[in-house]
Amino acid sequence: MTITAAEDRLLFKGADWDFDTLARIYDGVAEVGVGEMGLDIYRPRIEVITTEQMLDAYASTGMPLFYRHWSFGKQFVRNETLYRKGWQGLAYEIVINSNPCVVYLLEENTATMQTLVLAHAAFGHNHFFKNNYVFKQWTDADGILDYLAFAKNFIAACEDKYGAAEVERVLDAAHALQNQGIHRYPGKRQMDLRSEEKRERERREHGERLFNDLWRTVPELAKKAKRRSDRDRRRALLGLPEENILYFLEKTSPRLKPWQREILRIVRLIAQYFYPQRQTKMMNEGCATYVHYQIMQRLLDEGRITEGSFLEFLHSHTSVVMQPDFDERRYHGLNPYALGFTMMKDIERICSDPTEEDRHWFPEIAGNGNPMETLKDIWANYRDESFVSQFLSPQVIRKMGLFLVVDDHREKDLNVGAIHNERGYSRVRRALARHYDVSRHDPDIQIVDVDLEGDRRLELRHHVVDGVTLEEDDAERVLQHLANLWGYEVHLVETNDQGDLATKHHAEPIHPFV
């Protein structure tokens, strides 16, 4: 009797699964994830797909539908070859930041893997997407699938109307600039009439309150010549300097047709949609890995999966969170899963069982006894860069043996800047935070001036940091695309803080879009 009762609790037996099993697994995972951990998720839509469909999904950055372009074909061909040759495995799942949250499961996964993947994607990532502030600020999970459908149809319609080659040229040019098509700061909201009126009234009231006729008797100073130069006025009119080049082109390029502007807008908005993912890669994976680990652990404790399943899970879990050392051949940079998971586990430890050191470094959270709520707060309010600079503990630095190497091209050798010791913790932490700062990876390029009445030359400036200039060949090619979109000459100057002229690039339109 007891045996059957225990077996009844099991979510599944063996490796095989069917759709009823999947629903049962989902319910079991939800009991822990939502019921016990209190995760807040979008309603998931679980789709079982084949390997070939997984390759298809890879090619369109995981999205279920996407407009057509040869670069996705290139991606597809590359992945397909790697996969067929056995050089690259496929992901077990893909999850999309949308509402409902689409989760793709590979049909070849065993029941244990499906449990793991559901916990990881449908709960971990899903919670992160729904609650993290960068996603809230920049993405519209409700609208993205509809927007992609619109984009796909619009571009297909353009291909019919203007020819595939013409559309491809616009897309090529837009893709080359898509990293420069992102708003990094929430812009000023355009005021509606009501609030404008309110502001006007408040200003007047303020003026009336402060009105004092005596001021009239004070002799007036000669008015400062407040006339702005032409250049300043022009720049203010065009909203310059502007770092979102695609946005600028869409709004002000003199020669583009409406449909071409719309394509620029599509590429820009989709790049913007993916921007939060770049900023939170490590946290997102850390959160999902932590969640699946907790859930699997609970399922084992409650006897809902067998120990055999748990061992199978541990096998894939450990290979996912493995961080090779820098001197190993398989080292390919910091593994976001490894660092994320280690940091999440570390925060859990700090909350429930802190050392003296932790109390010193993290007075706000050390020993608060509520790791889950602390983590949820962190998942909601940080991105990789701020997360590292707040929560990378000395313990993690020691455990991973993190050290900083400074490479100054003027010197013969590399220099070890800091290691995992008392002197080094802060510096390592700061350097790692910078490593995750997306805006430091992307070059800082801005449109600084354009003379719309003169020769309409577009002036760009690359603010060189640490003496790292642009990749020469690529810059020339992108500038050519830019010149074609703009329709007139384009200048790019690379200067550093001292204002030294580093490099000058120049491009003239060859095939302007007309």
Place this chain on the structure above:
Amino acid sequence: MHIIDRRRDASGKSLGNRQRFIRRARALVRHAVREASKGRKITDAGRGGEITVPADGVHEPSLRRSHKGGIREYLLPGNKTYSEGDSIERPPSGGGKGRAAGDGSGEDEFRFALSDEEFIDLFLEDLELPDLAKRQVMGEEKTQPRRAGYRSSGPPAMISVPRTMRNSLARRLALKRPKPQEVKDLEARLKELEERGDVSDLDEIQEIKAQLVRHAKRSRDIPFIDPVDVRYRRFEQDPKPVAQAVMFCLMDVSGSMDEHLKDLAKRFYSLLYLFLSRRYRYVEVVFIRHTHEAKEVDEDTFFNSRETGGTVVSTALEEMVRVVSDRFPPANWNIYAAQASDGDNLPIDNEKTVALLKSSVLPLCQYYAYIEVGREPEERRRGIEPPSTLWRAYDLILSPQIPMAMRKVRDRRDIYPVFRELFERKSNAASVGV
């Protein structure tokens, strides 16, 4: 929560992107296809296959920070022996320390597989093959069954069930065979009346019983399916061209035929094979090489081994006639022959060759093509060279009525135009002959 099974959905969602990619990389892919087809067997010329394209041609540029110069900081895991302030020798560039190597800038080249269709398209595009569907290649008559209505006798396997059942239904309606439902209704009514046991119903009970007996008899007398209903599908034999062809590759392999000349010949054979395999379902290829004696060999030996000896063309023709009579009865096979040579022949053999060609070979063949392969133009600038012995000999027998043509090929570029000319001439000849 929804679970959706997408596995049945049409796959190939990326097909459009893939085609766009191939179109984009057309020039590169074409080049790769040309390279790939060099190393192939003739019969594999039209198969799909893996090709390699340099990644540079399909590069997607972006504005990104250079990998060289400047001051960089790398954060690495797994420190073992380093302390702050240590110097590390700069690793050789390229290998890169840390991320510099691993962030995806290294796209060398990539390989991918083309389907048969894609490969042929590109291969033929490379040679600018126009639409050949207009040109006719004569085919042998053969029959093929064609549906032609129904008949009332035939083998059981040919029974047409729908037609038989239609006839049966018409007959049953016409002869008023009782329907099972009618019988059932009567039986039900009868039962109902009997259960009620009312005396006034006795008449009706009698009536129903009688009717049931009549129905049973009628059902027996009128069968559900009568032999007159049965219909069989009828086929007629239509004449159809023979779907098989044999292609003879004859080549001079004496010392004067070097790799370049053989490559030209091979390209021509490949084209001919492709052309034939689109017209005929089965194409056999026979390789005959000759010096002063001829021999049937396999493809590998044909192209790659070298022989020494004089050049006697007639031996190859004799060998071909022998193979035809052994294995390819002209009644069943479309025979094509392509001869490649640098034009040398033993002068006293010319007469025999011409006679043999006229009397035995040409009557067997649908078409006989002779290609004279020559050296690169640079090497033969010294004036106009006289036609070769073989050329002069063949020139004598050429006439519009004869399914034979000859061309000179000097360069790889000439192969396709020559091929086309040869086949244009063929269709003209046919129309003249008719």
